Amino acid sequence: MTRVLEAPPRHRPRPSRTTGQVPPPPPPPGGDDGPDGDPAPQWAVLDNVVLATIFFIGAEVMFFTGLIFSFWILRLAAPVWPPPLQPRLPLGVTGVNTLVLLASSVVMVAAGRALNAGDRGLAVRRLATAAGLGGLFLLVQGYEWVRLIRFGLTVSSGAYGATFYTLIGTHAVHVFGALVWLAVTLLLAARGRFADGGTAPFRACALFWHFVVALWPILYLSVYLL
Amino acid sequence: MSAISATAHAHTAHAAHHEVGFVRTYIFSTDHKMIARQFLFLGLFMMIIGGLLALMVRWELAWPETPVPGLGSILTETGGILEPSQYNMAFTMHATLMIFFVIMPILAGAFGNFCIPLMIGARDMAFPFLNMLSFWVAALSGVLMLSGFFVPGGHAAAGWTSYAPLSAVPEYTGTNWGQNLWCISLFVLGVSSMMGAINYITTIINMRAPGMKLFRMPLVVWSLFITAILLLLALPVLTSGVAMLLFDRTLGTNWFKPSGGGEPLLWQHLFWYFGHPEVYILILPAMGIASEILPVFARKPIFGYHAMAFSMIAIAFLSWVVYGHHMFVSGMNPALGMSFMVTTMIIAVPSAIKTFNWLGTLWGGRIQLKVPMLNALAFVWMFVIGGLSGIFMASTPVDIYIQDTYFIVAHIHYVVFGGSIFGAFAAIYYWFPKMFGRLTNTALGHLHFWPTFVFFNLTFFPMHIIGVGGQMRRIYNPLQYEFLQHQQHWNVFITYSALLLGLSQIPFVINFFWSLFAGQKAPLNPWNSNTLEWTAPSPPPHLNWGPTVPTVYRGPYEYTSPESREDFLPQSQPPLVRAGAARH
Ligand code: HEM
Ligand SMILES: [Cu+2]
Numbered sequence: 001m002t003r004v005l006e007a008p009p010r011h012r013p014r015p016s017r018t019t020g021q022v023p024p025p026p027p028p029p030g031g032d033d034g035p036d037g038d039p040a041p042q043w044a045v046l047d048n049v050v051l052a053t054i055f056f057i058g059a060e061v062m063f064f065t066g067l068i069f070s071f072w073i074l075r076l077a078a079p080v081w082p083p084p085l086q087p088r089l090p091l092g093v094t095g096v097n098t099l100v101l102l103a104s105s106v107v108m109v110a111a112g113r114a115l116n117a118g119d120r121g122l123a124v125r126r127l128a129t130a131a132g133l134g135g136l137f138l139l140v141q142g143y144e145w146v147r148l149i150r151f152g153l154t155v156s157s158g159a160y161g162a163t164f165y166t167l168i169g170t171h172a173v174h175v176f177g178a179l180v181w182l183a184v185t186l187l188l189a190a191r192g193r194f195a196d197g198g199t200a201p202f203r204a205c206a207l208f209w210h211f212v213v214a215l216w217p218i219l220y221l222s223v224y225l226l
Numbered sequence: 227m228s229a230i231s232a233t234a235h236a237h238t239a240h241a242a243h244h245e246v247g248f249v250r251t252y253i254f255s256t257d258h259k260m261i262a263r264q265f266l267f268l269g270l271f272m273m274i275i276g277g278l279l280a281l282m283v284r285w286e287l288a289w290p291e292t293p294v295p296g297l298g299s300i301l302t303e304t305g306g307i308l309e310p311s312q313y314n315m316a317f318t319m320h321a322t323l324m325i326f327f328v329i330m331p332i333l334a335g336a337f338g339n340f341c342i343p344l345m346i347g348a349r350d351m352a353f354p355f356l357n358m359l360s361f362w363v364a365a366l367s368g369v370l371m372l373s374g375f376f377v378p379g380g381h382a383a384a385g386w387t388s389y390a391p392l393s394a395v396p397e398y399t400g401t402n403w404g405q406n407l408w409c410i411s412l413f414v415l416g417v418s419s420m421m422g423a424i425n426y427i428t429t430i431i432n433m434r435a436p437g438m439k440l441f442r443m444p445l446v447v448w449s450l451f452i453t454a455i456l457l458l459l460a461l462p463v464l465t466s467g468v469a470m471l472l473f474d475r476t477l478g479t480n481w482f483k484p485s486g487g488g489e490p491l492l493w494q495h496l497f498w499y500f501g502h503p504e505v506y507i508l509i510l511p512a513m514g515i516a517s518e519i520l521p522v523f524a525r526k527p528i529f530g531y532h533a534m535a536f537s538m539i540a541i542a543f544l545s546w547v548v549y550g551h552h553m554f555v556s557g558m559n560p561a562l563g564m565s566f567m568v569t570t571m572i573i574a575v576p577s578a579i580k581t582f583n584w585l586g587t588l589w590g591g592r593i594q595l596k597v598p599m600l601n602a603l604a605f606v607w608m609f610v611i612g613g614l615s616g617i618f619m620a621s622t623p624v625d626i627y628i629q630d631t632y633f634i635v636a637h638i639h640y641v642v643f644g645g646s647i648f649g650a651f652a653a654i655y656y657w658f659p660k661m662f663g664r665l666t667n668t669a670l671g672h673l674h675f676w677p678t679f680v681f682f683n684l685t686f687f688p689m690h691i692i693g694v695g696g697q698m699r700r701i702y703n704p705l706q707y708e709f710l711q712h713q714q715h716w717n718v719f720i721t722y723s724a725l726l727l728g729l730s731q732i733p734f735v736i737n738f739f740w741s742l743f744a745g746q747k748a749p750l751n752p753w754n755s756n757t758l759e760w761t762a763p764s765p766p767p768h769l770n771w772g773p774t775v776p777t778v779y780r781g782p783y784e785y786t787s788p789e790s791r792e793d794f795l796p797q798s799q800p801p802l803v804r805a806g807a808a809r810h
Contacts, residue, residue, distance in 0.1 A: 044432045051431060051432060052352070052353065052425070052427075052428045055423070055428070055458055059459065062460070063463070069496075073495075074492070158480055158487045159488060160487075161479075162479030162486070165479075
C-alpha cells in the first residue's frame with residue numbers, strides 16, 4: 001500500500017535482502033520534444049520525508065524571521081536597551097546552556113554515523129544522549145524563567161519582557177517539539193526500523209534537530225548578548 | 227512493466243478485497259480527490275456567507291441607516307439597521323472569508339489537490355495522511371472563524387488588514403473575543419496551509435510519472451508549484467504577526483502598542499510582507515487554469531510555454547520586493563517609496579507577458595465558446611483591467627490621491643473576483659466531469675456566466691469613478707460627507723447591480739447540485755484534452771489508474787499537431803515513430 005505512494009527509489013534498485021531479486025527497470029523515458037534535458041524523476045534525489053523537512057524548515061525560517069525582525073525593530077526604536085529598572089538576563093548560565101544544546105547536535109551527528117555503520121545499540125544510546133542534552137537545556141531555561149519572573153520581568157513589562165518571552169518561549173516550544181520527534185525516532189531505531197538502510201525518517205529528524213539548535217545561537221546573540 | 231506499476235498491480239488486486247467504510251471514504255479520507263471535493267465544498271459554503279455579508283455592506287452604502295431586508299429578525303434591537311460597529315464587522319469578515327476561506331480553499335486547496343497528482347501521473351500525494359490533516363485543520367480554522375460571529379462584542383471589525391493599534395487594543399473596536407478568534411483562526415489556517423504546501427512541493431518534485439519532465443508539466447501544475455512555495459514562505463510571516471497581535475490582546479505584551487514601547491507600523495510591514503505574495507497566491511492558480519483551458523478550447527498549443535513558466539517564477543521572486551506599495555502613505559522615506567514604485571511597475575512586466583501569451587494562444591485558433599472557455603476568457607479580460615488599475619496605484623503621485631478610496635476596491639475586485647473567481651468558475655466547469663463523473667448543464671452554465679459577467683462589471687467598474695470622485699473605503703454613511711452626496715446615485719446603481727450579481731449565482735448552485743446527482747454521465751475525455759487526468763476514469767478511482775500509471779511522451783499542449791490525425795495528441799500516447807529511430 002505505502003509502497004506505491006513513495007517516491008521513486010534513491011538509487012538504482014538493489015537486490016532485495018530477503019529474496020535476492022532485482023526489481024524490473026523503469027520504462028524508457030519516451031520521445032523527445034526539445035532540449036529541456038530535465039530527466040523525469042526516475043531516481044529521486046532526496047527521499048520524500050527529507051525533502052518535506054527541508055521545506056518545513058524553510059517555513060520555520062520565515063516564521064522566526066518575522067519574530068526576530070520585529071524584535072530588532074522594537075529594540076532599535078527604544079531609546080535605551082535594555083530599559084532601566086528591569087532585571088538583567090543571565091548571560092553566563094545561558095552561555096553554558098548554549099554549549100549544552102550545541103553538544104546535542106554533535107551527538108546527533110555521531111548517532112547518524114553509528115546508524116550508518118549498522119550499530120543499532122550505539123545509535124540508540126547516542127540518540128538518547130542527544131535527547132537528554134536537549135531536555136537539560138529546556139530544564140535550565142525553565143529554571144531561569146522562574147527566576148526572572150520572580151525578579152519582576154513579565155510578558156507585560158514593556159517591550160523588553162514581551163520580546164524576551166515571545167522569542168525565547170517560541171524557541172523552547174520548538175525544542176520541545178523536536179524532542180518529541182526525537183523520542184519517536186529513538187523508538188523506531190530501537191525497534192530496528194532503520195536496519196535495512198532506509199534511514200530517511202532519521203535523517204529528517206536530525207535535520208530538524210540541527211535547525212532548532214542552529215537557531216539558538218542567533219537568539220542568544222540577539223536577545224542576550226548584544 | 228515498471229517497478230511502480232508492478233506493485234500498483236499487486237495493490238489494486240488487493241484493494242478489491244478490502245473496501246473502506248463510509249467514514250474513511252467520505253469524511254476522513256486520505257484520497258486526494260476526496261480531499262479536493264471537501265475543500266471545494268468548504269469554499270463554496272463560505273462563499274455564500276461572504277457574499278451575503280457583501281450585500282449587507284452594499285445595502286448600507288446605497289441606503290444608509292435603513293433596515294436591511296431579512297436582517298430584522300437577527301438584529302432585533304435596531305429592526306435590521308446595521309450599526310456602525312456591525313458594518314465594520316461585515317466588511318472585515320467579507321474580505322477575510324473571501325480571501326482565506328473561499329479563494330484559497332477552492333483554488334489552492336481543491337484544484338491543487340485534484341490537479342497535481344492526476345496531471346503529473348502520481349497515484350496520490352506524497353503524504354496522504356498529512357493531506358487529510360491539512361483539510362481538517364483548515365475546517366477547524368473555518369469553524370473558529372465562524373464562531374466569532376456568536377461571541378459577545380461581535381466579530382473582528384478592524385478590516386481584513388487588521389491594522390494596529392486599532393486591532394491591538396480591544397477598546398478601540400469594541401470587539402474582544404471576535405478579534406482574538408480571528409487571530410487564532412488564521413494561526414491555525416497557517417499551519418494547515420503549511421502542511422498542504424509541503425505536500426504539494428514534495429509531490430511535484432518527487433512523484434512525477436515516467437517521462438514527465440519539469441518542462442512537460444501542464445502550466446496549472448507549474449502555477450500550483452509556485453503558489454505552494456509562496457504559501458510556504460509567506461504564510462509563516464502572517465502567522466508570526468497574528469501570534470504577536472494575539473499576545474498583545476490577551477497576554478498584555480506590547481509588540482504593536484506604542485504605550486508600552488511597541489511599534490504600530492511593524493504590523494503593516496509584517497502584514498504586507500505576507501500580503502503581497504498572498505495576492506499572487508490568489509491569482510497564480512487562476513493564471514494556470516486559464517493557461518490550461520485556453521489551448522484546449524482554441525485547439526492550439528499554448529503560446530510561449532517556457533515564457534509562461536518563467537514569468538510565473540519571475541512574479542514569485544518579485545512579489546517579495548513590492549510589498550511597500552501598500553504603505554506609500556504610512557510615512558515611509560520617499561526614496562524607499564520610489565524603489566517600491568519601480569519594483570511594482572516591474573512586476574507588471576511578467577504579468578503582461580502572460581497576457582500577451584494568452585492572446586497569442588487565441589490568435590488564429592479555432593475557438594469553441596464553451597462554458598469553461600467563456601469563464602477563462604473573462605478571467606483574461608478582467609485581469610487586464612485589474613492589472614492596469616494596479617499600475618495607476620503603483621505610481622506614488624497618483625496613489626497619494628486614490629489610496630484608501632473606492633478605486634482600490636475596484637482594483638481588488640477586478641483582480642480577485644474578475645481574476646480568481648472567474649478562474650475558479652472556469653476550473654469548476656472544466657474539471658467537473660472528471661471530479662464528479664458527470665457533465666454540467668450547458669444552458670444553465672450560460673445562464674450563470676453571462677449575467678455574472680455583465681453584473682460584475684456593472685458592480686465594480688463604477689467604483690473606479692466614485693473612487694476618483696473621492697469616496698473613501700470603509701465608511702459607514704457616504705451621505706455624511708457633503709462632497710460625496712452628488713455621486714450617491716452611483717452607490718445605488720452599484721448596489722442594484724450587486725444584488726443582481728448575487729442572484730446570478732443561483733443558476734450556478736442549481737447547475738452544480740443538479741449535475742452532481744442527475745447530470746449526464748461524463749465520458750473519459752469530454753473536451754478532447756491532452757493532459758494525463760483525462761486518461762483516468764471519470765471520476766478516477768482510488769489510486770487513479772489501473773495497473774500502470776501513464777508514461778509521458780511529450781508536452782501538454784500538442785493541439786492540431788501534424789503528428790496526429792485528430793486535433794489533439796495526448797501526453798501519454800506513444801509516438802508513431804519510435805523515439806530511438808527518429809534520432810538518426
Ligand atoms: C499588475 C499587477 C498589480 C499591480 C501593479 C498592483 C498594484 C497595487 C497597489 C499599488 C496597491 C495598493 C493601493 C493602495 O492601497 O493605495 C494594490 C492593492 C491591492 N491589490 Fe494589487 N496590483 C497588481 C495585481 C494584483 C493582483 C493580481 C491581486 C490579487 C489577486 C491584487 C490584489 C490587491 C489587493 C487585495 C489590494 C488591496 C489591499 C488592501 O488595501 O486591502 N493586485 N495593488
Ligand atoms: Cu500588493
